[in-house]
Amino acid sequence: MAIELDKFDRGILAILQADARRSAESIGAQVGLSASAVQRRLARLREEAVIAAEVAVVDPRRVGRPLTVIVDVEVERERPELLHALKQWIGAEPAIQQAWYVTGEGDYVLIVTARDMEEYEALTKRLLEDNPNVRRFHTRVALGTLKRGLALPMEQALP
Numbered sequence: 001m002a003i004e005l006d007k008f009d010r011g012i013l014a015i016l017q018a019d020a021r022r023s024a025e026s027i028g029a030q031v032g033l034s035a036s037a038v039q040r041r042l043a044r045l046r047e048e049a050v051i052a053a054e055v056a057v058v059d060p061r062r063v064g065r066p067l068t069v070i071v072d073v074e075v076e077r078e079r080p081e082l083l084h085a086l087k088q089w090i091g092a093e094p095a096i097q098q099a100w101y102v103t104g105e106g107d108y109v110l111i112v113t114a115r116d117m118e119e120y121e122a123l124t125k126r127l128l129e130d131n132p133n134v135r136r137f138h139t140r141v142a143l144g145t146l147k148r149g150l151a152l153p154m155e156q157a158l159p
Helices: 007-018 024-031 034-047 080-092 116-131
Strands: 069-077 096-101 108-114 133-141
Touching: 007 024, 007 034, 024 034, 069 080, 069 116, 080 096, 080 108, 108 116, 116 133
Parallel strands: none
Antiparallel strands: 069 108, 069 133, 096 108
16 A cells, blocks of 8 residues: 655655665755654654665675576466465575566566575575475576666655
């Protein structure tokens, strides 16, 4: 359910998505609010779960995980208990960075990070052994990163 956001909220969110370390004073100066007004709005946005998390973006190459793999997973049956078990497995696997339940040829699209192909192969072996409902999977190896991010466009954001 969408939350009603005014131009100040959208401006604050646009700034935070670019740099979550910005101070309330700095944000307030940019959007035209006092630091205390920014802090109150931030508290509300966190309380209403508009701001779901504030995290550090880590360069995978710098921490020894240069391989990014996009995996299409197809299941045998779409019975709720089998899908639930697979979703639980996906959610618990740290190497899976993003997972999408999708329409089309496959049922899930996974974004996976790994140190090398051997580590990725071990993950796919666990995927098949732990989830007998997985019919097949297709792997695409990312050759380069064109864009990486989670920032959402903030229509009507302040400059």
